[in-house]
Amino acid sequence: MIRSSLRLLPALILLSLAVTALGGPQPAAAGGQKIAHASPPDGGRFVKQIRHYRRATWRWQSLMGVRHTRASRAAIHRASPKYRRWVRDLWRHRARRAHRLASNPPHRSGWLCIHRYEGAWNDPGGPYYGGLQMDLGFQRTYGGELLRRKGTANRWTPLEQMWVAERAHRSGRGYYPWPNTARYCGLI
Numbered sequence: 001m002i003r004s005s006l007r008l009l010p011a012l013i014l015l016s017l018a019v020t021a022l023g024g025p026q027p028a029a030a031g032g033q034k035i036a037h038a039s040p041p042d043g044g045r046f047v048k049q050i051r052h053y054r055r056a057t058w059r060w061q062s063l064m065g066v067r068h069t070r071a072s073r074a075a076i077h078r079a080s081p082k083y084r085r086w087v088r089d090l091w092r093h094r095a096r097r098a099h100r101l102a103s104n105p106p107h108r109s110g111w112l113c114i115h116r117y118e119g120a121w122n123d124p125g126g127p128y129y130g131g132l133q134m135d136l137g138f139q140r141t142y143g144g145e146l147l148r149r150k151g152t153a154n155r156w157t158p159l160e161q162m163w164v165a166e167r168a169h170r171s172g173r174g175y176y177p178w179p180n181t182a183r184y185c186g187l188i
Contacts, residue, residue, distance in 0.1 A: 046075070046081065046084035046085055046087070046088050047075065047076055047084065049088045049091075049092075050075050050076075050084065050087055050088050050091050053088065053091035053092045053094070053095040054071055054091050054095075056095040056098070056099070057069060057091060057094045057095040057098045060095070060098035060099050060101070060102040061098055062145070063102050063159070063160060063163050064098075064101060064102050064163060065163070065166075065167050065170070069094055074087075075087035075088075102159065102163070103159065105159070105162045105163055105166050106166065107166060107169060108162060110175065110182075110185060110187050111132065111161075111162040111165055111166075113181075113184075113185035113187070114132055114165075114175070114178050114181045114182060114185060114187075115131040115132055115158075117180075117181040117184055117185070118131060118132055118133040118178070118181055119131055119133055121154075121157075121158045121161065122154045122155075123154055124152070124154040126152075129152040129153040129154045130152070130153030130154045130156060130161050131153075131158060131161055132153070132161050132162070132164075132165050132178070133178075134153045134161070134164065134165075136152070138164075138168065138177065139152065139153055139164070141168075142164045142165075142167040142168045142171070143156070143160070143164035143167070146160055146164065165177075174188065175187040175188050176188065
């Protein structure tokens with residue numbers, strides 16, 4: 001009789017494993033409550049918002065040509081809604097600050113003066129494109145990512161065109177890519 005019970009033991013073990021895997025009865029936690037699975041109590045809403053504000057911050061920082069703010073994955077893996085709300089508010093503040101900084105390029109008045117003499121912001125006439133009349137080599141050198149993503153400068157926003165020109169200015173070229181209009185504006 002013991003031998004026949006021992007022969008059934010592997011079958012009983014396999015059967016109990018199959019029942020558990022198929023969603024059979026779960027063991028109860030202390031106090032008779034069921035064990036809760038790790039799901040965010042806020043339904044992932046804060047995580048989506050954190051990612052949105054983080055992407056916005058990095059987009060503005062890329063436009064300005066500054067290093068991206070470092071990020072941690074703790075907000076995604078931590079279960080505390082209070083912590084996630086705090087991280088969301090932090091990234092929202094960073095996104096607003098980056099937008100405010102990006103909206104005011106350092107030499108904005110100079111770029112607007114040059115634009116006044118050069119052309120429309122959406123000027124598609126080659127070999128010079130956009131409101132600051134940038135050629136393809138200039139666009140590749142100082143706005144390569146925008147050129148790949150959006151096409152020539154006539155498809156960029158005026159702010160993007162000014163920041164690409166600002167990168168050239170920072171690189172030591174100053175206003176010399178626009179020699180005549182920069183002289184008209186009193187910049188060189």
